[in-house]
Amino acid sequence: MTNFDQELQQKLDALPRNKAPNRDLWRGIELGMEQPADEAVKPASRGGLYAIAASIALVACLSWFGFNRMPVTPSGQLTGTELVQALSQQHEQQKQSLLVQYTDTPALTENWQAQLTELDQAANAIKAALNEDPDNTALLRMLQNVYQQQIALIERVHAPKWQQI
Amino acid sequence: MENSQCTVVDAKAAFTTAREKALIEAAQSGDKQAYHQIYDAYVGRVHALSYRLTGDHALAEDATQEVFIQLWRKLGNYNHKSKFSTWLHSVTANITVSYMRKQRGWFQRMFNIEGSAAEQFHAEASTGEVDLESYIVRLPERARMVFVLHAIEGYRHEEIASMLNMAVGSSKAQFHRAKQLLKEWMGYDND
Structure with missing residues (x-):
């Protein structure tokens, strides 16, 4: 055994077994305990169906715009930039509507707004990239994916789908 | 003298085990107060493991909540054949890993x-x-x-x-x- 292995083992043995969380977690746990597992799964399943439906719609949209309409046309059809704007506007409306709907519902995690902000930053980064390359369908898919994650996050923290052990 | 010390230690351990068993059985029957006591006893351990796995305070706290919510639902699966702490560590590791997969930054x-x-x-x-x-x-x-x-x-x-x-x-x-x-x-x- 090398000196490093010995020191590492000593440090491992000395690691504390307990580490108290910085905040009281019991309230959120109690809320989660009160929610029957069956009821918790149903909204999430519906959310899943909506996500699938949204994905199908997105693929159809992207295929249509990607192969037929992406180049700017003199007839005034939607450009990539206009599609991004439409997607963003629609998403913002859906997001705001959900946030209003859940105003009085306690969230089970405290950092969900930070995650929401992180996703906002991701969306902004993609939109900036799309600004440079408006017809990039891969970027459009990524933007749609981020938007879906935001919606899923808002729904999950207010109506959690508990994982199975 | 040594024998009497051993007896005291054994008695303490037996008392702790018996108390823990009673708490677990009460929680298995739906007693939330008993479950709260289990939470108080183990939250530090669960959080320590979650923190080391996630490397992030906020994620670790969320994962710890997730562990205790699922544990409440699955407590009936615990059959007292292994040590509760061993079973809890296994549950914690699995749930935290699963939680991280879903929550990792975009x-x-x-x-x-x-x-x-x-x-x-x-x-x-x-x-x-x-x-x-x-x-x-x-x-x-x-x-x-x-x-x-x-x-x-x-x-x-x-x-x-x-x-x-x-x-x-x-x-x-x-x-x-x-x-x-x-x-x-x-x-x-x-x-």
Whole structure:
């Protein structure tokens, strides 16, 4: 055994077994305990169906715009930039509507707004990239994916789908 | 004298075990107060493991909540054949890993930037008293998870590979990577 292995083992043995969380977690746990597992799964399943439906719609949209309409046309059809704007506007409306709907519902995690902000930053980064390359369908898919994650996050923290052990 | 000391220790341990068994059985019957006492007794351990696995305070706290909510639902599966703490550690590791898969930052998932924090830390590594905990949480994600599960929790690489959905060889490689980084950070790079 090398000196490093010995020191590492000593440090491992000395690691504390307990580490108290910085905040009281019991309230959120109690809320989660009160929610029957069956009821918790149903909204999430519906959310899943909506996500699938949204994905199908997105693929159809992207295929249509990607192969037929992406180049700017003199007839005034939607450009990539206009599609991004439409997607963003629609998403913002859906997001705001959900946030209003859940105003009085306690969230089970405290950092969900930070995650929401992180996703906002991701969306902004993609939109900036799309600004440079408006017809990039891969970027459009990524933007749609981020938007879906935001919606899923808002729904999950207010109506959690508990994982199975 | 030694015998009497042993008897006292055994009696204490037996009392603790009996009390814990009674609390678990009460919680299994739906007693939330008993479950709260179990939570109070084990939240530190669960959170410590979650923190080491996630390397992030907020994620670890969320994962800890998730563990105790699921535990309440699955407590009936515990049959007292193994130690409760052992079973709880196993449940905690599985749920935290699963939780991390769902909650990892979007950028990290899309662009796989797990190594950047470690590289940055390399530049900041200092000499002086080694705080292993702070080194562990700065390891790249996969290396950290494998290291925590193998070196601290005692899982075999075969079990870790299954838990983390990776090849056994990858688990061993990540463990080696973690050890190499720790070795460097602990000032053994010229060994």
